[in-house]
Ligand code: NAD
C-alpha cells in the first residue's frame with residue numbers, strides 16, 4: 001500500500017480551521033479508498049509561534065519539511081504582526097528555497113454556486129491560472145534610503161531571468177496542451193514595463209514554436225481584467241507574473257463565487273523538493289473563531305495534492321464529493337450567501353465520500 005507523509009502547516013486564523021477540516025476529509029477518503037495511507041504530522045508554526053520565539057518557523061524547519069511527500073498549508077497573517085513578516089517568514093520561506101516556481105490555480109464555477117456575473121454558465125468559466133512563483137515582483141530585492149525623511153526613496157526591484165521565465169512558460173504551454181481547448185493566454189504589461197515584460201513576450205514566442213498545437217495570445221494585464229469579466233469563455237489556461245497572477249487569481253476566485261473555494265498548488269515540478277498545497281485565501285481574521293470559514297478551497301486543494309501524489313481516483317472521488325455538497329444551497333457557508341458552518345460542510349463532504357460508490 002502506498003503511504004505518504006504529509007506535513008500539515010495550518011498557520012494562522014482560519015488556516016487552522018480549514019486545515020483541520022481538510023485533514024479529517026483526507027483521512028475519511030483514505031479509509032474509504034483503502035488503497036493508500038496518509039501519515040500527517042502537524043506543525044504549529046505561524047504568528048503565535050513568532051510571538052513566542054521571534055521567528056515564524058524554527059531554523060531547521062525547512063530541513064524538517066524536506067522529508068515529507070507534500071505540505072498542506074493553511075494561511076498566514078495576524079492583526080498584530082506585520083504582513084511582510086508573516087508572509088516572508090513562513091509561506092515564502094517555504095516556497096522559495098523549495099523552488100516551487102509553478103503556482104497553479106484552477107478556477108471554475110462549481111455546481112450550485114452562483115458567481116456574480118450575469119449570463120455566465122459554468123462552461124463559460126473554466127480556467128487555470130499559472131503564476132510564476134519564484135521571482136518577478138516578489139524577488140524581495142530593493143531597499144529604502146533616508147528612512148523617515150522627506151527625501152526617502154524606496155525601491156522594489158522586479159527580477160526576471162531567462163531561465164525563470166522559460167521554465168514557467170514551458171510549464172504553462174504543457175498544461176495548456178493537456179487541456180481540451182489547448183488555449184493559452186500570456187499576460188504581461190509590456191507597453192509600460194519595457195525590460196522584463198518585453199523579455200516575457202519574446203520568450204513566449206520562442207517557447208510557442210515547440211507547441212504548434214497550442215493556440216496562444218498575449219494580453220496586457222489591465223485589459224485582462226476586462227476580458228475575464230466580460231468574455232470569460234474566451235480564456236482557458238493563463239500564465240502571468242508573480243504579482244499579476246496573484247491579483248488576477250483573486251479576481252478569478254470572486255468571479256467563480258468566492259475566495260473561499262479557490263485552491264492552489266505550489267509545485268516544484270522536478271520533484272527535488274516537496275510541493276505545497278494551500279487554499280488561495282488568507283487567514284481572514286474577520287471571521288476567525290466563528291466556525292463559518294468555507295473549507296471548500298482547502299478540500300479542492302487536497303484534490304490537487306492527491307493528484308500530485310499519484311492518487312488520481314481518490315482525487316476524483318473527493319471532487320465528486322465536493323460537488324455533491326456545493327450543489328446544495330443549505331450547505332453553503334456565509335461567503336456564498338448561505339448559513340452553513342465549517343463543521344456542517346465538512347460532515348457533508350465526509351458523508352458524500354462514504355456514500356460514493358464509483
Ligand atoms: P483574506 O483572504 O484573509 O480575506 C479576504 C476576505 O475573504 C475576508 O472578508 C474573508 O473573511 C473572506 N474569506 C477568505 N477566505 C474565506 C473562507 N475560506 N471562507 C469565508 N470567507 C473567506 O485576505 P485579507 O483579508 O486581505 O488578509 C488577511 C490576512 O491574511 C492578512 O494578514 C494577509 O496578509 C493574509 N494573507 C495570507 C495569504 C496566505 O497565507 N497565502 C493570502 C492572502 C492574505
Ligand code: MN
Nearest residue numbers: 246247250280
Ligand atoms: Mn494572493
